[in-house]
Amino acid sequence: MSPKKIPDPVAKRLALYHRCVNTLLNQGKDTTSSKELGERLSLKASQIRKDLSYFGDFGKRGMGYNLKYLRESLEHILGISKPWNVGIVGAGNIGTALSNYQGLLKDGYKVVALFDRNPSKIGTFVGTQKIPIYSLNELCDKIKELSIEIGVIAVPANHAQSIADRLVECGIKGIVNFAPMKLYLKNVILEDVDISISFKSLTFKIWGSSHGKT
Amino acid sequence: MSPKKIPDPVAKRLALYHRCVNTLLNQGKDTTSSKELGERLSLKASQIRKDLSYFGDFGKRGMGYNLKYLRESLEHILGISKPWNVGIVGAGNIGTALSNYQGLLKDGYKVVALFDRNPSKIGTFVGTQKIPIYSLNELCDKIKELSIEIGVIAVPANHAQSIADRLVECGIKGIVNFAPMKLYLKNVILEDVDISISFKSLTFKIWGSSHGKT
DNA sequence: TAGATTGTTAATCGATTAACAATC
């Protein structure tokens, strides 16, 4: 559907720009430049201009970018000019931590349901928002009833694929996968948050910086 | 120190190979090939061979790779042939969830301490491992005493930079940052786990697939 | 031997960066 294919690194950077623009606005500023954004994010100014130019002309030559307009534009591009309802599968450590995470709510991601297979958890509520925990049997019903568009997988690795399949069957639009497991899926957008990969990548670099081959 | 600079994507993929090799071993297999690994990970076989060739010759022509030897080799490369002690700063939702996370322990990352500034939490213990929560004042002392080499930042964004600075002062070797905040650091390896960026990247793609410019 | 699969080089591809005319 998209006219040009946007490279994945661009998508990630757009989210960084959005955060940075918010910070600058909170500091009371009105405008910024690709130079300033680049310095704050350790990126080249030309990269920021190029990334933005995929989507339109948001700046004024000689003047830079109006921050409020840039924020609004980025929110349209990132799809967060509307709120998104989120359902989390797995009410364990990670699932419950996420359902209390303020960072998501701030950007308009609203966790409206958790799902778990443990009968002792079903029917209880999590966190200050009192988010209900439902049975996995209710997955499709609640996804439809509560207009859940994003599913979060926070179950053990060995259950992740079957849960993902069920989410897709229920018509979910996107999945954020926290399970340390590669998922094979069609007709859905997938984003992995892989904590154990991040730790291994970290120790790889620590190791390499002190144990270089001779 | 390293003889060749290893591209960052290679580091991430090495961790994926390690996980995949473990899965194959658990299935009772003895050998694999770059073809099989590629199919399982949706990567080209030649990329896997190229990645591994940065570090040595682990296979046999015509035969493929011995899984046990490949796992051992990958663990040496990734630095997880030894255990790592981890300290988590911030005993909130994310910090406590991480300290209970089995996925890390399995790879030899052992959370030995949490740090928090909330006096009512200090002196208490978290999870089945009974991990102690210390005062932030004890940060450097405990890092040395407990041989903590990896610090995890699980505090609000506005405190992340100062905590990171203190971790570096205490001589930490690597930092995994969960705060939604760009950190400016020297003399330390940094890895970001940015949950809110992942969500925004997801909705960007959902949005783009249904709202392509006309 | 014939078939399979590696390690490695060379070709391709895509992303980043520099440069600059346009223009506020």
Place this chain on the structure above:
DNA sequence: TAGATTGTTAATCGATTAACAATC
């Protein structure tokens, strides 16, 4: 106007992939 900074093109850079000789 002169200075600043954009949007965009062209050049550069680096990563991925294909191809293939080596060899089990």
